[in-house]
Amino acid sequence: MAHCVTLVQLSISCDHLIDKDIGSKSDPLCVLLQDVGGGSWAELGRTERVRNCSSPEFSKTLQLEYRFETVQKLRFGIYDIDNKTPELRDDDFLGGAECSLGQIVSSQVLTLPLMLKPGKPAGRGTITVSAQELKDNRVVTMEVEARNLDKKDFLGKSDPFLEFFRQGDGKWHLVYRSEVIKNNLNPTWKRFSVPVQHFCGGNPSTPIQVQCSDYDSDGSHDLIGTFHTSLAQLQAVPAEFECIHPEKQQKKKSYKNSGTIRVKICRVETEYSFLDYVMGGCQINFTVGVDFTGSNGDPSSPDSLHYLSPTGVNEYLMALWSVGSVVQDYDSDKLFPAFGFGAQVPPDWQVSHEFALNFNPSNPYCAGIQGIVDAYRQALPQVRLYGPTNFAPIINHVARFAAQAAHQGTASDMNGLVPSNTSCCCC
Numbered sequence: 001m002a003h004c005v006t007l008v009q010l011s012i013s014c015d016h017l018i019d020k021d022i023g024s025k026s027d028p029l030c031v032l033l034q035d036v037g038g039g040s041w042a043e044l045g046r047t048e049r050v051r052n053c054s055s056p057e058f059s060k061t062l063q064l065e066y067r068f069e070t071v072q073k074l075r076f077g078i079y080d081i082d083n084k085t086p087e088l089r090d091d092d093f094l095g096g097a098e099c100s101l102g103q104i105v106s107s108q109v110l111t112l113p114l115m116l117k118p119g120k121p122a123g124r125g126t127i128t129v130s131a132q133e134l135k136d137n138r139v140v141t142m143e144v145e146a147r148n149l150d151k152k153d154f155l156g157k158s159d160p161f162l163e164f165f166r167q168g169d170g171k172w173h174l175v176y177r178s179e180v181i182k183n184n185l186n187p188t189w190k191r192f193s194v195p196v197q198h199f200c201g202g203n204p205s206t207p208i209q210v211q212c213s214d215y216d217s218d219g220s221h222d223l224i225g226t227f228h229t230s231l232a233q234l235q236a237v238p239a240e241f242e243c244i245h246p247e248k249q250q251k252k253k254s255y256k257n258s259g260t261i262r263v264k265i266c267r268v269e270t271e272y273s274f275l276d277y278v279m280g281g282c283q284i285n286f287t288v289g290v291d292f293t294g295s296n297g298d299p300s301s302p303d304s305l306h307y308l309s310p311t312g313v314n315e316y317l318m319a320l321w322s323v324g325s326v327v328q329d330y331d332s333d334k335l336f337p338a339f340g341f342g343a344q345v346p347p348d349w350q351v352s353h354e355f356a357l358n359f360n361p362s363n364p365y366c367a368g369i370q371g372i373v374d375a376y377r378q379a380l381p382q383v384r385l386y387g388p389t390n391f392a393p394i395i396n397h398v399a400r401f402a403a404q405a406a407h408q409g410t411a412s413d414m415n416g417l418v419p420s421n422t423s424c425c426c427c
Contacts, residue, residue: 009061016124020092026080035073072101095122102329138196145188149259152214167207225258284330289394292343293387324369343383354393
């Protein structure tokens, strides 16, 4: 499964910055801040200052964690730096821009106008931000077997397992432990995968120690044997290593080994991350299904999930905003199909388990999350809550279009095909 949290670096450039210096151009620097809630912003980093330049390309990148499930609001501020103090209050503000990190990674390159304040552009100034994932996304996949291992158990054979250690900082660090195979001197362990960065620090020549031990339930495992290698050597499959027990080797001149370990498969492959898909053009289409069954309670009652509070919100609207505000950054046209189920629908008042929230079955798409909210508010007083709870038709609707899109190998929202990645929120 693709990981949804990773480290990204932002590259920043600007064009047509306003000049604040007399007789020369500005000396710009970019400051990156992130919304931490409650109206507060935390500084994440700064680029270097570029002297006398109205269209700078900053060489210093800014790093932050990307989290798919969170709307990460960012603010970029450009300042003309004319002193050595870290304070920005005594520096001229050349303009700023706000966006989400999701917008940047889904666009790959995002250009925004710089504003001195809301409604007041900073001349023709623009800022361009691009994102790159910081990750060694390779994994090493291995399949290992052993032959003729030493018998360690008095009433049976050995219960062998393997441990792989990476050398670093003068220590051996465990990077993988296999499953235990009971009562077997010729085991074949399950195929496994480990990130290359974790396995050898990204360096195929890093020393690797492999230990084969006999499992004991009390933790006093008996060493069968060990050997040293590297990822580069392991890749020379089939690679075979003698399993050596150091004490036996010292005591017995006739000692050869305590069995052999054979690497059947060892390959390094690329493991694509969530960002690889997003930055590769994958779109996420958001489909909404709203539950209008009678179990929700009378919408006019404060006990109902459909009850609109004096502030105009309810549980359904909060769910829509929470999920939709995350997903919408990853859909290019921001047109989302929205349906209702479990209600009696005008004009014939038959129970429907898949009706367009905007009552336009030929075009159930709503413009953005606000469009879904508006359609829901208009639909609520026009339907009668009934039942039963059955959202299968909406799920099947999404699944059919997703399968159709996969078969077509394209993603055209408004032509009946959903994008290549589809999510459905039934609330």
